[in-house]
Amino acid sequence: MSQMIGLLEVLEDFNGRVDVAKVADDLLLELDDLLPAVDAAELLGFLKVDSGDLILTDEGKRFLSRGSSGRKRMLNRILSKTPIFKFVITFIKQHEEAETTKDDVIDFIRREMPDLEAETTFRWLVEWGRYALLLRYDSNSGKIKVVQPTTAQPTASQEGKPQ
Amino acid sequence: MTPVIELRNVTKAFGSGTARPNAVLEQINLSIEGHEFASIVGPSGCGKSTLLRIMMGLTTPTDGEVYYRGKPVKDVIEGMAMVFQTFALFPWLTVLQNIEIGLQGRKISDDAKRKRSLKLVEIMGLEGFEEAYPRELSGGMKQRVGLARALVSDPEVLLMDEPFSSLDPLTATHLREEVLDLWLNPEVSPGSVVMVTHNVEEAVYMADRIIVLTHRPGTIIKEVHIDLPRPRNPRSPELYRVVDEITGMIA
Missing domain, CATH: 1.10.10.10 (Winged helix-like DNA-binding domain superfamily/Winged helix DNA-binding domain)
Structure with a gap:
């Protein structure tokens, strides 16, 4: 990033x-x-x-x-359209409260995208997903959650670059 | 105007009082003014980091005096905060908790601490990483947390000890830009920044004034004012001319 x-x-x-x-x-x-x-x-x-x-x-x-909030907004929009994020987010959303576990996602990647190294892909998804406010992950519990759009959008007033 | 920090005839020697005291810094006279970005450069082992620790009150000089806003320094100064080369984050605390540490000991409510810390999360682009632990972060993100923890207490002076040296070159490029933006951002700006670096290009790109130290024992050989207009291009010939001049003094 x-x-x-x-x-x-x-x-x-x-x-x-x-x-x-x-x-x-x-x-x-x-x-x-x-x-x-x-x-x-x-x-x-x-x-x-x-x-x-x-x-x-x-x-x-x-x-x-853009300032940092504006950059997050752009990445949120762009990443949510990439095939891999779309695919994984749809999978996580099938679970109750749009939340599942790391192991579950890793299994999903191994099963559906066998060409990718699952652990590395998971770390990448978490890093970019957190930055773009698409995913939340708690490494203590291993729970991963899709951020709902209402909380994912920073308000317009925060968008300008702080100067 | 009274300088924010003033060092008068500061000397630091380890093992003083023994037959062969090991002098690290000798006869340092230096003032840091309000609203300036100063950088201390010199070869490794010239006592740059020790100088920074003396400014903050973390280390006492063997000889000489240190003043903060005209008053002698006796203890760690509250109006200053430090950013470290190795980030110095607590691995067992989350990003948000690591930032809140910067407010430890301040007489404000837990609510106010949380609110101020979340403000820094937003400013530093750390939204989404509040619950993450340092081990889950890239070097660039870790140093953002280090900066947020330093700035959360609204310091008058931000001290940075080789803040970009342990980052890869691309990440360092990005964070230098961020620090300059922060310095110009009235919401968080520390009045003054003092950055220690061995990287002359970095100092010339960022600072208003460069203090050049010689090898051990460190003494000031020159102060160079950098008048290049901002924003500066790190690859301009004007900038390189100054870099060459300063590198020549150290080498």
Whole structure:
């Protein structure tokens, strides 16, 4: 999450378009270390990759211009439309109070998405789901819950970037 | 105007009174003004962190005086808060509880503490992570909690000891931006920030004034005012010129 936002900010410093090798070089990073952030940003539509160049999209610029509540709102909207979140959220919602356990979700991922590493995917879902106010997870009880839309939407007054 | 913090002839030596006292800091004269972002840079082992601890009243100098708003410092100062390189969060407490620790000892109701802590959760973008434990967080998120815990007490001075050094470069880029935003945000802004770093680029990008220390025993060799307009581009030639100048003094 923080890595992805950092990458978008670096792109902004380079006026929105830069060679991926130059970014790695500039940050003293291996290309491999950069890829998770590139993948995440691409999945969310915040950047495009074009023959080795990373390009900040308009959606990416919009994301950067928002304060933290506004960013959460955007991610809430975007992530809830991605196939994996849709799939998992629908599954959790089938349970009473839209709440189930970690083990249950892990079993579901193993069964329905056998190509994915279940534990890693679960951690990823929890991290992004928490940030975007889509999921709540209590690691003590192992309970995971879908946030209902009424509590997921920060009020408009909190949206501006605090300056 | 009285400086917020003033150090006069401060010396710190470990094993003083023995035949070979080990001097860490020598003859430090330094003032921190209200509304400034100061950065202390120098090679490792130059006593930067010790200097920060002396400012906060966590360590007493061997010699010399420390003043906070013109009064001699005798104890840990309430108006200051510290952010650590290693985050220093309690692993058995949730994010929200870790932030509330920053208000420990304050004479306000539990309700007021909760309310203020939730405000910081919102400002630091930690909504959704209130019930999470530090082990579940990335480094960037942990340092957000560290910042929230420091800022929850509304400090006049925020002290930061290598706050971005244990983060990966992308996360560090992002958090530097966040800290500059916080400093300009009237809702939380500490009047002054003092940041210790070994990263000269980071200091030039963020600070109004840089205090350059030499190797052990640490003494101030130069103070550099950074007049580059904000927001700064970390990759501009103007910025690099200053970075080169300061790096030359340390190397």
